[in-house]
Amino acid sequence: MGPPRRAARGSEPPLIVSSCAHLTRFPFLAATSEHEVVSTPGHARLVPNPWRERGYGGPPRGPTRPISFHRTMPGYAPTPVVAMPGLARTGQVAGIAVKNEQDRLGLPSFKLLGSSWALHERVKAAAGLSPDALIAFPDLSRMARGLGPPTLCTASDGNHGRAVAALAEALGCGCVVVLPADSAASRIDSIKGHGAIVELVDGSYDDAVAAARAAAHARGHWYCPDTVGAEAADEERTFASDVMAGYGTLFEEFFDQIFRPPDLLFVQAGVGGLSAAAASSLRRISATARVVVVEPEGSNAIALSFASGAPVSVPDTPTVMACLRCQSASFVAWPILLAGIDAAMVVTDEEAAAAVRELARRGVIAGASGAAGLAGALVASADGMLRARLGITADSQVAVVNTEGATDPASYAAILAG
Template sequence: MSPTPALSPSAPRPPWYARPAARTWTCDPAPAGVQDFHASLSDYAPTPLTELPALAAELGVGRVFVKDESSRLGLPAFKALGASWAVHRVLARRPAGARLRLVTATDGNHGRAVARVARLLGQRAHVFVPQGVHPAAAAAIADEGAAVTRVAGSYDEAVRQAADAADAADAVLVQDTAWPGYEQIPGWIVEGYSTLFTEVDAQLAAAGTELPDLVAVPVGVGSLAQAAVTHYRSRPAGPALLSVEPQAAPCVLTSLTQQKPVTVPTTATTMAGLNCGSPSSVAWPFLRDGLDAAVAVTDEDSAAAARDLAALGVASGPCGAASLAGVRAALTGDGGPARRTVLALTPTATLVLLSTEGPAANPHRL
């Protein structure tokens, strides 16, 4: 892995970033056929898009919808979309019947998704798990039939060890973060996430809304946010895109502020799947040019959001509830009116919040 420049632990961490020109930037869409591939899987079904009028009233907008990823392809988070498509692309380039060892590092859901896909396709999986991951998360990965290696170090160290272990003829690294020299498979993982946004398009149309005015995305290394940018910046008049990170690990927010990818020191957070020190290299250009705004929130913010979503009938974990926490941070309080203007939000605006995991889900890298 090639490290990005490190930020001093004492350096100030900005709470907010905005780039009004983002909606004028364009890019190519995800390839055709991704959703058709997912629809061919036996467990596939679109996840719910739930309208919550109480949140619309609280936030002073027209409509609020939550995309509920608490059950996706039999797993408690959206990660299987990327893992399944990437493994499909990997196997399509190998001789028929080839048996591979799929190697990855994870805080939980990505590794479990890779292990599940490997089991279903008759492949093997080897998953590296960093320190601080709950034993139940590692056990869930092992229950999928994967070999699990516990790493006495951070997520970045687990990624390094996984990359080393994948340096064998029968192995391939299926990692959901990229660095220079390792970008093709992370790019395929991002392509897999496009199904989530294709579903949102159809569900909003069924609800009488063609496009949202703002989409809020939880961010770790930035892969899901890259998928959001790719989807909405490949068409005219796209929505504002807001990324949300923990204050304990705002690598994308800090990188945006400095206009270069940097590594930030991280501390413990209940949003463990967002506890990422460095943005993905393949995601960074999309985030730099296509995100309208970025905000960081506290563990207390995400916990309150998760409780409020539960009271409204949406089961969400700390990472998933970060979207609501981020929208609250952006649109309310003293800076709210000015930020609404930057985001071009009117009282009739439609918001989509991505809830990326259920409350019992293992953490994941976004």
């Protein structure tokens, strides 16, 4: 995909509102570009994407659907969708549906969908099989062992690393996961619990990614990234793209379960893989539904990238939404985000924590990262300006994803007590 095209002046009503009267609370959005941003007296900000392609139908699909493979995995079943009629009434919308990923294939997040499909494709390529071949999971285990078996290596802020570790354990492979040194002890222990070696690096998530890539190359491991930079080799880009394709199973299930495309989908983002998968899946069935990326305050690389029209990085900023604490969008996710996402929204730790508590009252366990999409939906539906800019009405059907359970029990307990 070439450089982003600027929206034609006067071609449609502008999505961007503004007065920036309240931007002192968010200096990182105050001077992003010539584009204005939607600001509110509260703690949320909306950065519309002026380069959204109205005719975009998602990237080309491969010859084999990831869900066909996932159905061969032991314990596979679609995760539930939970209706939230009380929250819908509060938000003055017709409905809020939550896709609940607190338990997916025995893990407390959706991440195994991506890593398993990407490894399926990697093993298939290593074995010289046809691109349209489908390997059932029991056969994948046998084939992986026949290849060495390889040692898998990745970086993580928690959930992707645990998914790769669990996959390696199931396939009989070794595994090395590189994490920032300030990662929660519970996340480190959960990864070690699958037999993986955990290596800690001082610095940010981006530093962990660089360290994992270097370690994999130096040691001859299979590098299994869920994000890549522009410098990545083709094999690395392919793996990260396949991770995103694997996430598509979540949305294929979701849209079948709710019987119709939602009017709005709020989906949280770290490096943008899940939100790119959301855009890819939804754009194949609806050109008019709006997809809004939700990011933590400070870890708002996608919002700033929309404002500038090109990928930008942000400093490492602590947040209770630890799994969204990322400094840049994935190189392979960015073109999809640019073409398929309508806007990026920033939420605070306090708003995410409030959404955690709302879900808990309704029997859904969610960490702060898992509740971020709902936080965006609740803040947007409660604000007149944001409702107008996103086209939220009393007839709107809103969809969100709870991407994780209580992956950091101490943090979860503190939020519930707050």
